Amino acid sequence: MINFEKYILDNGLTVIVHQDKTTPMVAIDVCYKVGSRDEDPARTGFAHLFEHLMFGGSKHIPSYDEPLQKAGGDNNAYTTNDLTNYYLTVPKVNMETGFWLESDRMLELAFSQKSLDVQKNVVIEEFKQRNLNQPYGDVWALIRGMAYQVHPYRWATIGQEISHIENATLSHVKDFFYHHYAPNNAVLVVTGDITSAEVMKLAEKWFSTIPARELAPKNIPVEPPQTAYREQTVYRDVPNDALYMAFHMADRLHPDYYATDMISDVLSNGNSSRLYQRLVQEKKIFTTLDAYISGDYDPGLFIFSGNPSEGIDLEEARAELENEIELIKLAPVDARELEKVKNKFEANLIYSEISYQNKAQNLATLEVLKDAALINTQMDGYRAVSATDIQMVASHIFVPENCSVLYYRAKKQKHD
């Protein structure tokens, strides 16, 4: 159980405080409700590029990092489809430095052409390092492109193509800032050995004078239900073939989400899971095989990915995998299997409560989703899932017309 208090400042900023007496540090997490799903299709990758610019200095503070390092702090940030999260840790005695830095860049960025030019280059190198120059680096772009036709999840957070990043101008940057970066579009979470009185005093001092802003309307197109099977084969310069199957699933707040998450655990969480035991260990069809959910806020994907063993063709591997998928639709999971998966969720929840930093991030991202209180209540959602729920949800999701398959073939084999 994680106790926390929640306040809303007059300008709309949500502030959440959780006391953890075991640490001399404080975590400050500022999460903005903007991700790659909020991007213009002609300017993909912008939310992530913007995350880089947030470190290029703000209105009154030329360098973000240096003062934080002087205070003994450390920080980083990430962008997902749904949100952009900035987090720092700093010794408690110096926590005001964190409030000062975060509030100034929420107030206004420095907007320099030099910073934009350099960060465009850095992001392009990141694009190469993670995707273009990486074996299997384009898998996600291919799967997204197949599974989504209108929803912005069809492009990757890093962006659809390098030119979108190259073409970003300072006026696009300003526009993006004033429509998405605002107290009324953000959540501030502070964890550590602090009281809410201490935190609220600093939050009022540094954040309350930032004006609320008119936000860009959330016009995210809804992906229509998939009605026909989709498939794609690519040949790439990689050492091994790989198989990917993606199925549309419920959104993060849908009641079916919990059962769906548990299906992925029954199938592939841990070495005792079905797919590992039967298809990796016993039959040696795959050398690696995973089932997981994308965890997106809007309706996301349930994904299977695996590398077949040497001498096993992708078609054969797929047939074996589909047998296992049929099994979870045909028969309810047995009581012990269900209990095992629930035990694992409970244990993971307790493990995640060890770190004050983790807790800050979980509170922030859940508040952006809907309500930070989910941190304590979502376990009930998992506990309530029955064997019948799992069977029903599996039967609903795992049908051919809801499926996109990617055959990722190693080039050499084409000529064998």
Add this chain to the structure above:
Amino acid sequence: MINRSIAPNVQPIRHIDYLQAEKELLGNDLPVYYIDAPAQEVVKIDFIFEAGAWQQDEKFIASFTSYMLQEGSERYSSAEIAEIFDYYGAYIQAGADQNFATVSIISLNKYLPEILAVTEEILKRPAFPQHELNVLLEKHKQKFKLDNEKVKVLCQKKFTTVLFGEKHPYSINNRIEDFEAITSEKLVHFFKTYYHSGNCRVIVAGNADRQVHLLIDKYFGGDDWRAVSGPVRNFTVVPSHEKYHKLIKPNSLQSAIRIGKPCVGKSHPDFPALSVLVTLLGGYFGSRLMMNIREEKGYTYGIGAYIFPLKEAAYLVISTEVGSEYTEATIIEINRELERLQNEPVPAEELETVKSFLLGEFLRDFDGPFALATSFKAINDFGLGYDFYEYYLEVLNRITAEELQKLAQTYLSPEDMYMVIAGAK
């Protein structure tokens, strides 16, 4: 109105309190180090054996011995072991590095009796079944082939070979054929020689209450797993005659660069000061290399400089992946930064920044049970005590720009550096 141009007051951190591990010798002389920091009802237990690459006669034997421990024992099959860990929401991870094999367990306290009972089986009576070995071999062969497609992996392998020589265990010059030579007989032999109470240490962190002590003693305190280790092994470092090495990976969009050399290890008096210097060069976001090559020029997504202290040797290395077209320009800038450290004293403000950052890191390194365990292992692996950290803090607080410049002249001459580039042409 508040004046946002003025930074809030910052208090320097000068002194750090941290919890130290307490040693307990079991009846069979097995040392157990307890870090009792009960944030949650969770405990992490590391069993550390001196059974790494240093001890193996052939490639991969140390790591495959560690991987195979959970793949079946006298009493349990591989599937049963997996089922027990998963059922209780516990985790086991095993692996071997240059000198040590480590088996780590994380469990809720309430399930520790069940988890340690099976862990005893794993550590004392593994069966090394052939079928499971074949499965693992196939998986690791595929992973090996994949890794060899990455310029950073190719570069790092070559770099360690250049520094230590083909035959040295710190050189990661393994080949795909090395997998073919792995047999369960070799693994059993390695296991019998190195996995026993006389070659083991245990680090327990988290809620290490009385029950935990009793269980550890019950399962691991007996004389039933004593044995004699193999003889002490010695190897000679044979560095490459050439300073510059180039690996071609056609069609690469980026080049991986490693520039570095052997350096002093943790027990040398210069080590803490050298760590400060290397941090200043490339060990944090505001470092010289990051500011110049990423934030000023945009050649890379990231660049860093680090010291790798190993048990028998240490080296420092600058590493990055840059757009192929920026390779030459990056090398020039790296050398310029090395020379700048040798020729000019570090400005007072920058020194203050790096000191504050490292003091903050120090706090983070001793915050929470798992961080405390990692920091303890980082000295215990080297036979060092907490006075290492006391000395490090002392150096960190008093080090001057002049000392750092002198140190740079001793340790950071560009002409002493080995360089490996992996990339297109």
